[in-house]
Amino acid sequence: MLQVGLTHFLVIGAILFSLGIYGIITRKNAVMVLMGVELILNAANINFVAFSRYGNFGLNGQIAALFVIVLAAAEAAIALAIVLNIYKTYSNVNVDEISNLKE
């Protein structure tokens, strides 16, 4: 009988993390890139909660997860505002093309 344990959560966290990285690297759309970031944050959240639940470490991890969720929201808000601004200037949100500052 398959017991869902810590490892499973961690594997899911790792997969999310990897997907996040993959998204950040490959997506051209800035909003999609930001979604990749959200995936990473949530991967960490899953870890926190899982450790907290299975490790008998008290509630610290879960509280941390709550904070992260809040912060993720704030970050998303700011990031989207910036993307909006970019759209105003460049009329697109393709991160590849926004590369005047270099070398």
Add this chain to the structure above:
Amino acid sequence: MTESLLITLSIVTLFLPLLGFAVVVLTGKKFSKMYLFEMLIISATLLISLTIAFFKLSYYPHDIVASLDWFKFSNVPGIGTLNFEIGVKIDNLTALMLIVVNLISFLVHLFSIEYMHGDPRYNRYFSYLGIFTFSMLGIVLTHNLLMMYIFWELVGLSSYLLIGFWFEKKSASDASKKAFIVNRVGDIGMFAGILILFTNYHTFTFDKIFEQISMGHLPFNSPAWLTAAGILVFMGAVGKSAQFPLHVWLPDAMEGPTPVSALIHAATMVAAGVYLVVRIFAMLTADAMTVIAIIGAVTSFIAATIALTQNDIKKVLAYSTVSQLGYMIMALGVGAYSFAFFHLVTHAFFKACLFLGSGSVIHAMHHEQDIRNMGGLRKKLPITYYTFLISTLAISGIPFTSGFLSKDGILAGTLTFGKLTGYWFIPALGFLVALLTAFYMFRLVILTFHGEPRDHHKYDHAHESPFVMAAPLVILATLSIFIWYTPNPVGADQGWFLSKWVKTPHTVVPQNQRFNFMKTEEKTAAAETSEPALHEAEAPVHGEITHSEMYTEAMHASHYPAMFLSIAMAGLGILFAFLIYQWKKISADMLEEKLRPLHKFSLNKWYIDELYDATWIAGTLAFSKMLYWIDSVIIDGAVNGAATVTRFVSRLSGLFDTFVVDGFVNFTAFLSGFIGLNFKKLQTGKVQTYVIFVVFAIIIIMLVFKPY
């Protein structure tokens, strides 16, 4: 006349010419008559010198020495006090040299008044003569090697200035440069020799060095080093006295005014080399003496053969000077010390006379120096002719002249040397040179003064020189007669010059390093050790016997053979000269034709200059160019090259500004540029690329780190 007064006078006589130089050189531009001041000075110097010489030779049998510390290092670790002394030593040699130098200098000054008349740098010329006299007197008066070296270089300077006096001519400035540099080659050797002695004895003073050697203290405890020191110091003489292989500068030095040639390049400065060897004679080992004898003999032979074919009146005389200096050096090498010095003195007078005579001719012929354009001048320039003739007889070694006495002595010395050591080629060369000398000197006389004039235009304008030029000639010619040196016209041994004034010094070289014939016999040696006090009282320093009895006997035995042989040689030479040039019994052209290769070889001075040009000079310049190339290309910019590449790349990609060009142009520059360039490329401006880099960085760090 106390000793201290003599010393004072000698110092005065030393510095007077310097004063003359300083005053004339500084004021000569403003006052056109400043040369008279120099004349005054040289007259005073001459008078004082004569006084000193008179008193020294008459009243003081021993040496008069005074010295002081020029500078010193006290409390030197391991040594104590290190003195750099300067000082004056007046012995008989000094006294005689004082007369020779100052007399000839005075006469040359006199001669120059007319000869140099009208030169734009007239006063400058006299000031240079002043500094020369000063330097030469320094060499004469010094009692140590350091000061000798200092004045050695200073005569070099005055020689440089005077040879290049007409520096507008390229040949003159070339010659002066050559003279200085060639002399420097010898000087380096001399300096090295001095260093060997100083390192071991911590003194430069001749007497102190000799004293230490005589006590058995050899340089670096090895007789080989003593030989080396002797030969190295002798190197200085090789340069200054124009011995082979450094003789090449002297003929070129004839670019200077003729009176200068008479004074510096015939009578005095070039004889300084001989004087130096005379000074260090006491410390020469047998090996060193052999080297010296060989160099002297070879030089005299080479120079004599070259003189045979030269057409420039001064060149002939120059080579004859080289040849005669070779004689003196050879004489020292074979141990005929006193004759060498004797020849120095006699040669100084008759050679000065010859040069001034040639000056008179050149002056009369309006600076024509080629003897092929002369002839028949006997009638136009009688005084010049007769004085010239007397001197020529002297140099050829005809009896009743001073030259005969000294030359005869030298030849006897070589003969004895050959007999005692088996080096027969040295006397052979000596006699051969005697023949050649007589030949080329008479060739010169005949072509210049006898026969018909070959350039009538110049001949017609020629006229005898005025008094100030003639008087020196007469005086010098008179001094070429035997009577000044000895009452006996065929043997100088009993004359005051050799019996009283010049005696061979006691050699200080260890017994086993001497020639057999110079070894102190046991009898004498015993006397030396048992009765040193008595010995000293009787015969201080110069009175000692250097040569063994064996030598004295052999010398005695070879006196007459040598005399007859030398007269025969001279006569033969003169005969040939007359046969060929006067009576034209043998055609000179025919001889030239038959002996073409030899003639060319002689005319071109054995191609020695060409050889040096092609090897040393060209080599040095090529080497220096190569080093400079290396310096600017390889050392400076392992990467001037790399920078070029960078620049090329920069143009190509259009990425850089002039930054690279004036950037670090060396390897680090290139490297940093290169690194920077690649780092720069990482900065693509695309944020996703950055993220990729970060991810990769993390992976790489994990791998490098190997925490597992």
Add this chain to the structure above:
Amino acid sequence: MAGFPILSLVTFLPVLGMIIIMFLKKEQALTIKYTTLLITGIQLVVAVVMLLNFNYNAQGVFQQSSFQFIEKFRWIQVPGVSWLGTVKIDYFLGVDGISMPMILLTAIVSFIATLSSWNIEKSIKGYFALFLLLDTGMMGVFVSLDFFLFYIFWELMLLPMYFLIGIWGGPRKEYAAIKFFIYTLFGSVFMLLVMIGLYFSAFETLADGTKVHTFNLLAMMDPSNFSANGILSPFNPSNLRFIAYIALFVGFAIKIPMFPFHTWLPDAHVEAPTPISVILAGVLLKMGTYGILRISYPIFPDITKQLMWWIALFGMINILYGAFVALAQKDFKKLIAYSSVSHMGYVLLGMASLTTAGISGAVFQMFNHGTITAMLFLIVGVIYDRAHTRGLDEFGGLAVQMPIYAGFVTVAFFAAIGLPSMSGFVSEALVFVGSFSVEGIRVLSILSSLGILLGAGYMLWTLQRVYLGKLNEKWANLKDLDVREYLMFVPLSIIVIFLGVYPSGMLNIMTTSVNTLVNLVNNGFAKVLF
């Protein structure tokens, strides 16, 4: 004199001048010039006053009590904690027989260089301000007895030099300036590391008996001040000391400049304006050799003895290499620059001998090279000012056109050749006397003597090409020296000849100190007591 801070005066006087100049207006060009002249003049007078009060028998070198005109007070002090010892740096100035000649040299050359700066036209104010700052830097190096202070002065003159070459220099000035800067900085950063290493290795015992780390050079010379496990302690068997010596030496060698670090010199000289070339050759190069004598030798006597052959070898290479390359030059100034390389080789050779004669010769040569080369650069400057070219082959016969000038040229050239009766001879002779007497480097010494010959070669050739021969008609209107130029040459000529005739004037100053140094180095770390 006791108590009067004469060394601070001589060092910081130029800074005072600089401040005065800062407050002057750009337009007051003449005032600025005269201010500078006055300041350097006073500096010279102060230096002479020091000389007059100088005690010839005081040893100096490693003994604080026998240094003269000492100024020492606490500059930086931070009380220590367990992991950080008391930080203590002294403002420590003093003079002994080795630094005194250098101080004189600096004062003389600065004064002459001021005279020669008279026809600078571009931003005069900046020029003279930087010039004076440079002066302070140079003087400071020669009077510091604290490594930290020494280093600060050492670096202080980099920037003024950069600008002086870079702004007032020739066509490739930017390149030359940066090359000079980078090279020197490259050397000095290593010096910095060694300095720190020594700091952590050496102690000084304070008055209250506590031991603190120190930058005091004199304390570093006493082995009893080193702890056994200090990184650069002589008791530490690691070879770090050896490496440190090399690093320090490279720092100094670049300044000398020693082959193969010399390539900045020709560029810097050629591009720098005349007065700066004069300073550069006259004083700056000496800082390298001075540093070796003041720091490397007494602090690392053991390594010095080990490496003496190598130092002599590089001395020889410098002499011969510089001379050969000089022979190949077509640019007058470059030729003089390479001749400097050659002449500084004698200094190295003399130092390597570790004998009194050799080191005295080296120090004396430092002084003489300073005055002689200053003259040579002034000579180049004179024709460059008039003809605006320095090509050796473009001239000829100037001796006819400019006889007075030619007279000074003769003096300077023959002094450079090492003609007796000129100061250069005495120092070169002493160098050879010293180096020849040491068996290990005798061969090198003999080979080096070839440099005398080559020196005569390139100098006389130059003399011939530029001054002798027929006058090139192009230059028939060049004027002879004016009064100001006359004033630059006369004192230098007098010094050169005076010291050639009476070398004791300079040698006596240094003998006691040099003896002490020789003892110190030769005895390794055995305590030296006379």
Add this chain to the structure above:
Amino acid sequence: MDVSNIIESLKLIKPEIAVSASLILVLIFDLIFHKDKKLIPYVALLGLFATGYFVIHQFGTTGFGFATKSTFKAFGMVTVDSFGTFFKLLILISAVLVLFFSSFSDEIKKTTDRLGEYYVLIFGMILGMFLMVSATDFLLIYLSMELLSLSSYVLAGFTKLRDRNSEASLKYVIYGSVSSGLMLFGISIIYGLTGSTNLYVINSLIQSPQINVLALSFALILVMAGMGFKISAAPFHFWTPDVYEGSPITITAFLSVASKAAGFGLLIRFIKTGFAAMTLNNGYWMLNPIFDWKLIIVILAILTMTLGNFSALWQNNLKRMLAYSSIAHAGYLLLGLAVFSNQGIAAILIYFFVYMLMNLGAFLIVMLIADKLGSEDVDDYDGLGYTSPFLGISLAVFLVSLTGLPPTAGFIGKLYIFSALIDAKMFVVAVIGVLNSVVSLYYYIRVLKHMYLVKPKIQPVEIIPGLSQKFLVLLLVVPVLFFGIYFSPIVELAKNCVVLLGF
């Protein structure tokens, strides 16, 4: 956690409270006086001075704030000690200076209508930084870093005057959030391995042998990535040049000094609190051998300074050049950390103090020139040294100081860094360090070359700074020179601020 603990803790965070209060005050002022923004800078300044008062008072105070667990000793989320206070002071001084900069800056003047937001965000940054340097709990570390980041993301693109402002902002936010994400993931793993987020607790737990070293290393490297981002250590520095160039110059200056200082404060505290077993009597730390910090820091340091210096060689834009230069300086600072000793930390503190003066000075001059010239391109600086001697000489002093030549303060910073290295016998690293500083000379001096040596193609503009601007420049020049000659005060201060609470 009881009330008294909270009250005690509040006493410890007075400066932070003051910052927060100022933030709110500025916000309120902005709302009330939205027509006239002139007052806002003064209010902000007042707030900073008030904060300064508390910061200075905090020197010597130590304590843990907001302890979370009673089973262990009362370790808190916030640790107050002199080390942190030093950094707070540093941050505060640079904030004050940046405030002045802002009042001169043309860029900021053009956006006066949003001035309130600007100051509010700056206060946000300050608060984040204050918390960063005293945080000893991963949670607070993360939160404070985010607070700093979020404020700076906005500020980077604040002026919106040019395209590059927005671009900088976007890059910053993407790069920054990825970094913080990575770090957070790392933190979550550490939490899983040790069961705690408190550094002190982690320190004591981490010694147990059953810790999975691979996982821990991975987590720590991720955390390093986050912190490396803040201090722009290679290879996490890529955002720096782009963002520095794109941001308003005042913000660039602030980021390059304060943000970096906070990052370093955090990094040092993190390593020492988390991994040092004890500090030996001679000042060296005994680090827990579980992770080879020395190797990684040395590698990062060398990489950072080399990359920074060599890239800077090629820059024509002065801002960008200074960005790379600040990367290089981060490398030197990491060298100070790499010795893991109190000496090294003291060197870092000294260096930072000096770096603040000279770097802000350089940015100030660049700003003043850019305002007039409209360009930060080095080619446009040709001949400027003659027409604007005051600015020219001042910039020369700052650049020379940045190179590290005496007699400027920059030399003292370098001296102490290299002293620490030599003392720790890290000779090779020291040699690489000094060689790097030789390279750095090249690009700094290049600016001077353009100002003084290069002949201008067109007549250069004359820039005469106002009296207050001159005063501000002097305020930075004089200490740079003064501390170069007399540096006892900084050393004294640094020496007293090295010790972290608990060791």
